[in-house]
Amino acid sequence: MRHTLSIIVADQPGELSRIVGLFSARGFNIETISVGETLDPRWSRVTIVTRGDDRTIEQIVKQCERLARVREVHDVTTRPHIEREMALITVEASAGAARQEVLSLVNVFRAKVVDISHSQLIVEASGNKEKVDTFIELLRPIGITDITRTGHIAINRLATVEERNGDEYLLRQGRES
Amino acid sequence: MSAQPIIADVVTNQPAIAPVAQGPTGAEILIDALTYEGVDTIFGYPGGAVLHIYDELWRARDRITHYLVRHEQGAVHMAEGYARASGRVGVVLVTSGPGATNAVTGIANAYMDSTPIVVITGQVPKHLIGTDAFQEVDTVGITRPCVKHNYLVREASDIAGVVREAFHLARSGRPGPVVIDIPKDVTAARTSYSRLDHVGFPFSTGAPPIDRTSVQQALDAVVSAKRPVLYVGGGIANSGADESLRSFAETFRLPVAPTLMGLGGFPSAHPLSLGMLGMHGTYAANMAVAQSDLLIAVGVRFDDRVTGKLATFAPHARVIHIDIDPANIGKNVAPSLSIAADARQALSELLVLGREQDEQKLHQSINARELWWEQIRAWQQSQPLRFTGSPNQIKPQTVIAELQRLTNGEAIITTDVGQHQMWVAQFYPFKRPRQLITSGGLGTMGFGLPAAVGAQLASPNQPVFAVVGDGGFQMTNQELATAVQYDLPVKILIMNNGYLGMVRQWQEMFYDRAYSEVDISVAPDFVKLAEAFGALGLRAERPNELHDVLAAAVAHRGVVVVDVHVSKEENVFPIVPAGANSSDMILQSDGV
Numbered sequence: 001m002r003h004t005l006s007i008i009v010a011d012q013p014g015e016l017s018r019i020v021g022l023f024s025a026r027g028f029n030i031e032t033i034s035v036g037e038t039l040d041p042r043w044s045r046v047t048i049v050t051r052g053d054d055r056t057i058e059q060i061v062k063q064c065e066r067l068a069r070v071r072e073v074h075d076v077t078t079r080p081h082i083e084r085e086m087a088l089i090t091v092e093a094s095a096g097a098a099r100q101e102v103l104s105l106v107n108v109f110r111a112k113v114v115d116i117s118h119s120q121l122i123v124e125a126s127g128n129k130e131k132v133d134t135f136i137e138l139l140r141p142i143g144i145t146d147i148t149r150t151g152h153i154a155i156n157r158l159a160t161v162e163e164r165n166g167d168e169y170l171l172r173q174g175r176e177s
Numbered sequence: 178m179s180a181q182p183i184i185a186d187v188v189t190n191q192p193a194i195a196p197v198a199q200g201p202t203g204a205e206i207l208i209d210a211l212t213y214e215g216v217d218t219i220f221g222y223p224g225g226a227v228l229h230i231y232d233e234l235w236r237a238r239d240r241i242t243h244y245l246v247r248h249e250q251g252a253v254h255m256a257e258g259y260a261r262a263s264g265r266v267g268v269v270l271v272t273s274g275p276g277a278t279n280a281v282t283g284i285a286n287a288y289m290d291s292t293p294i295v296v297i298t299g300q301v302p303k304h305l306i307g308t309d310a311f312q313e314v315d316t317v318g319i320t321r322p323c324v325k326h327n328y329l330v331r332e333a334s335d336i337a338g339v340v341r342e343a344f345h346l347a348r349s350g351r352p353g354p355v356v357i358d359i360p361k362d363v364t365a366a367r368t369s370y371s372r373l374d375h376v377g378f379p380f381s382t383g384a385p386p387i388d389r390t391s392v393q394q395a396l397d398a399v400v401s402a403k404r405p406v407l408y409v410g411g412g413i414a415n416s417g418a419d420e421s422l423r424s425f426a427e428t429f430r431l432p433v434a435p436t437l438m439g440l441g442g443f444p445s446a447h448p449l450s451l452g453m454l455g456m457h458g459t460y461a462a463n464m465a466v467a468q469s470d471l472l473i474a475v476g477v478r479f480d481d482r483v484t485g486k487l488a489t490f491a492p493h494a495r496v497i498h499i500d501i502d503p504a505n506i507g508k509n510v511a512p513s514l515s516i517a518a519d520a521r522q523a524l525s526e527l528l529v530l531g532r533e534q535d536e537q538k539l540h541q542s543i544n545a546r547e548l549w550w551e552q553i554r555a556w557q558q559s560q561p562l563r564f565t566g567s568p569n570q571i572k573p574q575t576v577i578a579e580l581q582r583l584t585n586g587e588a589i590i591t592t593d594v595g596q597h598q599m600w601v602a603q604f605y606p607f608k609r610p611r612q613l614i615t616s617g618g619l620g621t622m623g624f625g626l627p628a629a630v631g632a633q634l635a636s637p638n639q640p641v642f643a644v645v646g647d648g649g650f651q652m653t654n655q656e657l658a659t660a661v662q663y664d665l666p667v668k669i670l671i672m673n674n675g676y677l678g679m680v681r682q683w684q685e686m687f688y689d690r691a692y693s694e695v696d697i698s699v700a701p702d703f704v705k706l707a708e709a710f711g712a713l714g715l716r717a718e719r720p721n722e723l724h725d726v727l728a729a730a731v732a733h734r735g736v737v738v739v740d741v742h743v744s745k746e747e748n749v750f751p752i753v754p755a756g757a758n759s760s761d762m763i764l765q766s767d768g769v
Contacts, residue, residue, distance in 0.1 A: 014329070018321060025322045055507060062504035068326040068346060 002031070003057050004076045004083060004154045007046040008038060010069040018067055019046055028052065028060050032085070032151030043071060049152045080157040086126040086150045089136060092143035094119045101142055109135045120145065203333035204229040204364040207297070208237045210340035216268050218259065218634065219243045220252040224272025225312060226299025229364040234270075244634070244663060247655040249276050251627040253283020254653070256294045258591060258631025260287075261614045264417075266347050267294040267631065273301055274312030277358070278319065282621060284354045285323040289618025290438065291411055293352035295343050296320075302362040303331065316358045327356035333366040351502040352415055387518045392526045394514055395473070395497050399429055399527075400534065400542045402471035404493075404549045407433045408454065408483075411617070412476015412500060413442030414610035418521035422475070423447075425528050430543045431473070432553055434462040436483055437598075438617040439476070441607035446586075451553065452562065455483040456753045457599040460560035460762060463753065465553055467760035469494045476500060476520040479509035480618070485759035499523045560751075560764060562603050570744040571720050573597065573672050577604035579723055580642065580670065583731050588612075588640040591628040593649030594620035596678040599749045601644050623652030629667040630660050640668070640731065647673040648697055657710040660736045668730050668737045671703055674745045682748045686763070707738035716740040 009015045016035060023030050031049040038045045050060060057075060064073045076083075093099040099121070106113060106123055109131065115122035125135045129152065136147065201209070207230060211219075221243055223231045234243055246252040249271045256267025271280050277298040287294050301310040317329045325346050328339050336359070343355040399405060413422055413435075419442050426433050426449050433443045434454040443450055452459035454466055466472065472494040477483070484490040487509060498505075498512035499520060506515045516523050531539075564574040577600050580588070586606055591614040592598040598615055607613050614632055616624035629643035650671050660667050672678075675698035684692050707714030713733050717726040723741070730737040751762035 014317060014321075017318070021321055055511065059504065059508055062507075066325075066502070066504050 001053070001057075002049060002051050002077070004081070004152055005048045005050060005057075005060065005064070005073060006076050006154065007048065007064055007073045008043050008071045009046055009067070010071070011037070011042055011044045012069060015044070015067075015069050016046065018069070019048075019064060022063055022067070023048075023050075023060075026059075026063060028056070032149075034151040034153055036153070047076075047151070047153050076154040076156055081154050082157060083128045083152050083154045084126055085129060085132055085152050086124065087132050087136065088114070088148045089123050089125065089139060089144055090146040091121045091123060091139055092119060092145055093121055098142050102139065105135065105138055111135065200367045200369045202229065202233075202364065203330075203336050203359065203366050203368070204233040206333060206336045206368070206370050207340065207359070207364065208233045208241065210337045211268065212237070212240055214266070214340065214344045216266075217241055219268045219270050220246055220255040220259070220631065221270030222246055222249050222252055222272065222276060224274075224276050224299060226273035226276075226301060226361045227270060227297075227364070229361065230270065230297070230299070230359075243270070244630075244659065246627070246659050248653065249279035250282050250623065251630075251653055251656040251659065253280050253287065253294065253296065254621075254624050254627035255631035255634075255656070255659075256296075257283060257287050257290075257292045257624075258614055258628030258633075259635045260292050260294055260631075261290075261414075261628070262589060262611055262632035263635035264611065265293075265635070266344055267292070269294060269296040271296070272299040272312065273316070273361075274314045276312075277314055277316040281319060281323070282619075284320055284356065286616055286619040286621045286624060287354040288323040288325070290616065291352050291415055292354070293347040294354045295340075295347050296354060296356045298356060298358045299364075300329065300358045300360040303360045304362070306360065316356065320356045323354070324356050325353040328358060330357060330359045330363055333363050333368040334370065336363070337370065351412075351500075351505075385518075387516060387523060387526055389526075391514060391516050392523070392530055395499075395516065396527055396530050396534075398471055398495060398497060398514065399431070399473065399531075400538065402469075402495075403545060404465075404469045405429075405431050405471040405473060405546070406451075406465050406469040406494075407431045408436070408466065408472055408474045408477055409433060409439045409442055410436040410475070410477035411438030411442075412520040413439055416476065416501070416519045416521040417610075418476065418519075418524050419443065419610045421521050421524035421528060425524050425531070428528065428531055429539075430546065430550070432465055432550075434458070434466060436477055436480070436617075437602055437615060440602055441610045441612040442476075444608050445606035446608070451557075453602050455480075455759070456485070456755075457603065457749050457751065458483075458753075458759075459557075459562055459603075460751055460764065461553055461556040463751070463759045463762055464556045466491050466494075467758070468552075472496045474498045474500075474510075474512070475524065478502075478505045481509075481755075483759075484509065485753045485755075485757050485761075489758045489760075564747075564750075567744060568720065571717060571723055571741060573600050573674070573743040573747055574604050575720070576670070576672065576723065576727075576741050576743065577601055577644070579727055580644075581605050583724075583727050584640055584642070588642050589614065589629075589632050589636060591615065591625045591632060591641070591643045593622050593625040593645045593652075594679075595622070595646050595649065596674075596682065596747070596749050597644050597646045597672040599679075600672075603749075622646070622649035625649060626653050626667070626669055627656045627659075629669070630656060630663075630665050633660075633665040633667050634663075641666075643667055643669045645669060645671055646678060647671055647675065647700055647703075648677045650703070651697075651700065654706065657707065657712055657736065657738070661711045664735070666733075666735050666737075668733075668739065670727075670730070670739045671741060672743050673700075673703065673740055674743050674747070675700070676745060678747075679749070681746070682752075685746070685748070686752070687754065703738055703740035707736075710736075712736035712738055714738050714740065716742070718742045
């Protein structure tokens with residue numbers, strides 16, 4: 001099963017490679033990885049999409065928690081959550097039917113044209129993995145020449161009061177520590 | 178699920194202190210910080226990148242004794258031997274590049290065997306990092322997978338904090354190695370510094386409280402078990418749990434099966450001891466585990482050398498797993514109950530609750546296990562550890578038995594890895610924790626001799642024997658010079674069979690006796706080699722020489738190398754073939 005792990009790690013040189021190295025050394029798989037600042041710039045959030053049964057995921061979480069500069073690890077997938085990824089796609093489409101087809105897909109998927117030339121377009125799409133995958137599949141027959149994807153970021157939904165309190169607690173931790 | 182927030186704050190919160198013209202150098206701060214940690218012993222080898230540090234060490238030589246090794250691997254193994262014998266953190270100082278790479282085997286060894294050491298490595302000056310400079314290597318990158326944590330120190334003002342945290346990490350939780358890589362210019366830089374800077378870090382030292390419900394459930398399981406076994410490992414010595422373990426086992430009359438790393442954590446000669454379990458464990462220990470209905474695993478990690486084929490390991494048992502490292506729990510075997518805690522703390526809480534038990538219930542529980550003990554005694558009697566003696570050849574097992582008699586079972590024993598190691602584990606009954614210092618997880622040839630030197634330093638009044646093979650001895654024998662130089666009277670007992678014995682045994686048993694590249698009979702004359710180093714060399718070739726030669730070694734005040742020519746093709750039995758059921762032991766050779 002696919003899991004999205006959110007790892008809060010000190011923003012220091014070498015810490016990302018510690019996490020990535022742990023995955024390769026222990027034979028865990030990384031489908032996508034993305035890294036960015038948290039509310040507190042001293043801490044980074046590493047979002048890793050991985051696959052495994054419950055025991056494997058538990059091992060991954062525990063092994064990441066052993067790292068001295070990792071503050072917390074949680075499996076976003078265990079609770080309702082929102083996932084997003086962005087793709088920049090270069091499509092071969094000169095003026096005419098092909099370009100019209102691209103533009104209508106862009107419209108349907110609420111994507112954006114971010115660059116254009118006589119023969120090509122670059123479109124920006126974001127959404128969950130399935131949406132981006134579908135968009136790419138529909139563009140493929142028209143002629144994709146390049147794709148760059150960000151990998152997932154994810155965040156838990158604002159659900160019950162208790163859970164929201166939990167989130168605020170984490171934010172407070174991030175700010176104070 | 179939060180990890181260690183307090184620790185993670187330490188370096189991120191460090192204010193940047195501007196370099197100042199006056200004030201101590203990075204090297205001075207380093208020595209001061211080490212002194213603050215109580216370090217009085219360092220094993221090391223100098224080089225270009227650590228010259229400033231060695232200059233400070235020279236000035237601090239009345240406070241810190243540096244032991245000059247002959248190879249950096251030796252330095253780390255000595256620090257491990259020192260740490261394992263004393264329970265203190267071992268400290269190593271080596272230079273950049275080859276100094277660091279030579280240390281890696283020892284660092285990996287310490288990681289696998291949870292040994293607390295701090296290794297300080299020099300690095301090229303900051304402006305040269307990344308330029309393929311002379312003696313430059315990415316030490317932090319190379320050691321990353323085999324340390325608890327490592328540092329590249331960029332500012333002299335960070336040194337005190339880093340050292341403080343490094344020692345804390347090395348000895349806390351599941352102990353292990355920490356590497357501090359310091360560029361040469363950082364050791365020379367001056368900065369403002371006061372000793373107060375490094376004392377106030379808010380490390381959490383107390384262990385988190387143990388969930389009483391889990392302890393009660395574990396106790397209930399113990400009381401109701403008909404066929405329980407205690408499976409105990411290196412965590413017993415590391416947490417100082419030997420007395421709690423003993424009381425717990427005695428209170429409930431539980432059979433105890435230690436791992437290799439657990440030997441000495443429970444007295445081998447104790448009537449409740451089954452002897453070591455696993456690949457070369459006793460028949461009784463492996464059968465008991467195979468038929469147990471409750472396995473209480475304490476300070477262990479279900480290593481493949483213990484479990485054999487995982488799917489059939491302890492197939493009838495409920496498993497209770499107690500370990501300080503939460504990642505060990507559920508890694509190889511999913512327990513039905515787990516307590517992530519210090520072994521001593523968990524065992525003593527079990528004991529406290531256990532003593533509150535109704536006396537009658539306790540007796541009933543013990544009486545209900547009469548049949549189990551009868552079965553165990555029957556296994557012990559039918560298949561004890563045994564070997565075939567010989568009038569013409571010295572049997573390696575007799576060497577260990579003789580050593581035990583001559584040392585009254587009190588010696589500290591270090592080993593390499595292989596057949597000799599297993600014979601030590603089987604035939605030297607260890608009495609106390611920290612008495613056997615062996616390379617368990619990594620299985621490092623050449624560990625024994627330098628580890629003995631470190632152990633001797635930590636325990637000056639104990640006899641220390643390195644029992645090694647002729648193969649492993651040749652990997653680190655240069656450290657004889659270190660032992661002689663510092664008058665550390667270790668005794669090295671070479672079980673010389675002219676073979677890489679364990680590999681030969683596997684080739685004999687599993688590869689149709691194709692002895693591929695295991696003949697090392699072309700070797701130096703070990704007696705002359707010992708003499709060349711300024712040590713005493715002795716040799717025993719016939720069974721009737723063994724006693725006198727070993728007795729002479731024991732009696733000699735200085736470093737001794739004993740070259741014992743043992744029967745060449747002796748095998749270690751029992752053996753569970755790799756990946757087989759642990760109850761499917763081969764008990765002896767076909768032809769014998």
